[in-house]
Amino acid sequence: MNIKKCSIIGKKNIIHIISSLGEGGAEGVLFRLCKHDTKNKHIVITLTSEAKYSLMLRxxxxxxxxxxxxTGRLRLSGLFFLYRLLRKKKPCVVQTWMYHSDLIGGVIARLAGIRNVIWNIRHSSLEPSKTKKSTLYVAKLSAQLSSWIPKKIICCAEEAKVAHVNLGYDSSKFDIIGNGYDLSHFKPQLVKETIRETFNISSSIPLLGMVGRYTPEKDQSNLFGAISKLVSKGVPLYLVLAGHGMSSDNNELVELIDKFDISEQVILMGSVNDIPNFMNQLDLHILSSSSEGFPNVLAEAMACSIPCVTTDAGSAKHILGDCGWITPIKDTAALSNNILLALQEFEHKNKWETRKASCVSRIRDNFSIEAMVDRYTIAWDSIEINSEQKN
Structure with missing residues (x-):
């Protein structure tokens, strides 16, 4: 491939390949990266059809x-179209996202003569009991091909690198780039509407919340068990839940809440479009997951100055630093105790304000969108320079 043809008016031509553009952490990172990187020209190719981020990118x-x-199926016509498209566009770099796109996009890009391929891994672990067999198979196959296909492999935390090196991925290829957030968007701010006003909740009662879709990995049962223990002790609180499936028409969810006898304390909001507005209404954000990659909701809450209690899932500890409370996964008693510790500190205004300020500083210093864009740009530049030197 002629590297000199891959630039457009001084900008590198970067093609991203991703399975879908629906709601998800990787999709959000891709959107923010393309939006805020003004030094390069970005094209996004998705294996499936129109979804949430399609219009936002356009x-x-x-x-x-x-x-x-x-979804979940390949067509020879689609793969051949991708091959022809890559041959025509002549990108400087093909950046793939997540296992299936890493493998499919990486192989097609190499067959199209493109050597500058970067994989992007979004999982921090691959436990067989928590991972689809098909995903595990693709990841293991990718590990065998990792010495040939990608020039670099980007992951978002050290624990992700360790997990994948243990799976057989080429350890020399890894580059750790944390997620970045638009801090002009996620920040402490006055809210447009208040949950307290809508549901007539006193300002003296702590408002706890969790943003996350209804799925086994989020382990809402663990959360509800922890809240139930606090309620049985007479601790005043309300728990507000937002995300896909977190609504009263989800009968399975409602039955689970009733099982723990906390229906009076739980408010179901369903999907929420304005996440910063939601976060800024909380006093404490909780993540009860048994499995995570890079849980964006923790960084988003902290950027809005909302302290967090979280399970030790994925990169949660890396995000929180010493600014919050970390709990072993599936340990309901420990989760309940850490929430109680947070609420006890909440009663001391000066301590709580210091805690909130440390949350904002942690995200600003380590996870700004500018820092993330710079790191990706360095990664793209480095493999292009190496390719030119070899040529």
Missing amino acids: NENIEVIHLNMP
Whole structure:
């Protein structure tokens, strides 16, 4: 491939390949990266059809191409179209996202003559009991090909690197780049509407919340068990839940809440569009997950100055630093105790304000969007320079 042809008016032509553009952490990171990187030209190719981030990317004048293959299925016509597209566009770098796109996009890019391929891994662990067999198979196959396909492998935390090196990935290829957040968007701010006013909740009662879809990995049963223990002790609180499936029409969720006898303390908001507005209404954010990659909700809450209690899932500890409370996964008693410790500190205004300020500083100093964009740009530049030297 002629490297000199891959630039457009001084900008590198970067093509991203991702399975879908639906709601998810990786999709959000890709959107923020393309939006805030003004030094390069970005094109996003998704293996499936239109979804949440498709329009959002186009609104930022970023080209989006859908291969429209069924979820979980490949079509030779779609793969051949991708091959021809890469041959035509001649990107400086092909950046793939998540296991299936890493493997499929990486192989097609190499067959199209593109050597500058970077994989992006979004999982921090791959426990067989918590991972789909198909995903585990693709990850293991990718590990065998990791010495040939990618020039670099990007992951978002050290524990992700260790887990994948143990799986057989080429240890020399890894580059750790943490997620970045738009701190002009996620910040302490006055709210547009208040949950307290809507549900007539006194300002003296702590408002706890969790943002996360209804799925086994989020382990809402663990959360409800912890809240139930606090309620049985007479601790005043309300728990507000937001995310896909976190609504009263989810009968399974409602039954679970009733099982723990906390229906009077739980408010179901469903999907929420304005996450910063939601976060800024909370006193404490809780994450009860048994499995995570890089839990964006923790960084988003902390950027809004909301302290967090979380299980030790994925990169949670890396995000929190010493600014919050870490609990072993699936340990309901420990989760309940840490929430109680947080609420006890909440009663001391000066301590709590110091805690909130440390949360903002932690995200500003380590997870700004500018820092993330700079790190990706360095990664793209470095493999292009190496390719030019070899040529």
